[in-house]
Amino acid sequence: MSEKIIFAEKLEGFVKSLKDHVSTDDGQWTVRGFIDIFKNVYTISSDTKIVSKILEIHLFPKILKFAQDNGYKVVLAEHQNYYPDISFVKATDESVRFAVDFKTTYRTLQKPHLCNGFTLGSHGEYFENRTSTKNIQFPYSSYLGHFCLGIIYDRADGATIDETKSHNIDELQAITSVAKNFQFFVTEKWKIASDKGGSGNTANIGSINNITDIVAGRGMFSKLGEHWFDEYWMNYKKITVQDGKGGTKKISTLREFVEYKNGDVSLVVKKRNGEE
Template identity: 35%
Template sequence: MEFNFIEEFNKKVKEKNIDWEVSALAAPNGNLYSLGSDSKLIGRIFELISYSILQEIAEEHGYILHPSEAQTVYPDFTLMKDEEDKEKIAVDIKTTYRNFKRNGETSGYVFTLGSYASFMRNGTKNISYPYSQYSKHYVIGFVYTRNEDASEGEVYNMDKLNEMPVPYKNVEVFVQEKYKIAGEKPGSGNTENIGSYKTNRMDYLINGEGPFSDLGIEIFEKYWSGYPKYRATEKDYTNIDEFLVFMEKKGEDVSSSKRVYELWKKLHKQ
């Protein structure tokens, strides 16, 4: 890869002074339709705004920007020199909203980072191009606070735009390589999606301080490509400690990885 994608994206956001908050959908007759706080719709808004930034980055660095042809196909966007490029860049847009404890603190941000039971296993399932052709996998992550009082489908005139309730607020955005924010558990109990490292510290996400950031991308890919499926009756491992024991029993030397992981746990107690 010829440029630093994280730096480029953050620079563009700063230069454009982007306001990620969108209040309404506009119709040709001038009517405005209010948005509710549905997470899928909000995620789509972030994706649309990000598209123009990604298109500029692609043009400036001689890349083609290829959006996914379906919601179920990874990634949301592919940056590539051409179809045969062996160093394609995957970019996924991920969103989550803040949950608050009774004391007002956030309970921790969690993202689902894509399937571990499809393209990570056979290389071509539910992915735009073969997994082996991607040299980098980035996540653009959005964290926001929902406005539970925002209703959807209400009609306003254009001159009432400033009076419309915004369905979300306090948007924070980060860009990081996927393996560096990945955790050791699925995104939810009954899906086969990689879960992010759960934390209420944005700096851990911004800097990419999940457990695999120290263990490395090879361990990340080995861990998640072999993670047991949801309905599996026998499971070789369900966390990193068990995985390292499992690999040791298979004859691999994991002594270094064990030391690295123990140190990571000490430094990231929450």
């Protein structure tokens, strides 16, 4: 059994315990706010970036124990924009490394089988040049696997959150949580990738957003394999072909790319955004 399979199985087993760590019996997030030295509690914002960062902090002691229990050292990203969030490095063999990124998003209100999606890292310099150390903790090719530790949740109704109000610590139980109904999963990032850039930054790889498919690792490349994922994103919008109308266009869909490379287009998994 390969080091990657062993690591993946252990990480999957570990992640199953995380929901209980962060949730009350009725599914609410146990974090209700932040406290000052006068024991005043301030409700946290429902902003996704804030929720994501606090979740990472909340989970980090568990992550550290998992690493220690399984013979890994934890190396955190030295800079905010570095990939990945955590590098797991085997204590007895530092050539054995795994990249793990926290990925947090929320279910959409109108269609709860869908989520807002993730960005899965850059397809720029360190992705194309696998020995580069630009914006990455260790060269991309030195990792044996690239994993997402994903967290999907429901956002609380905005009407129930008053960020302007402070509470006494005795009122802690009465404070509405900004997040609830957490769902944790682990998958290799290529298995949940789409063929479009992540929102807000076209240099990032986007994910699919059907939750069932995310948890099952049924992204657009899941039948083609990681090699096709790498090739496609290294060449994203770089290959010019005729458009059939006398002009040219850049290849920007997986189907076009597989056709161009004479691959089997039947292996392209279509994104499912409709009702389950």
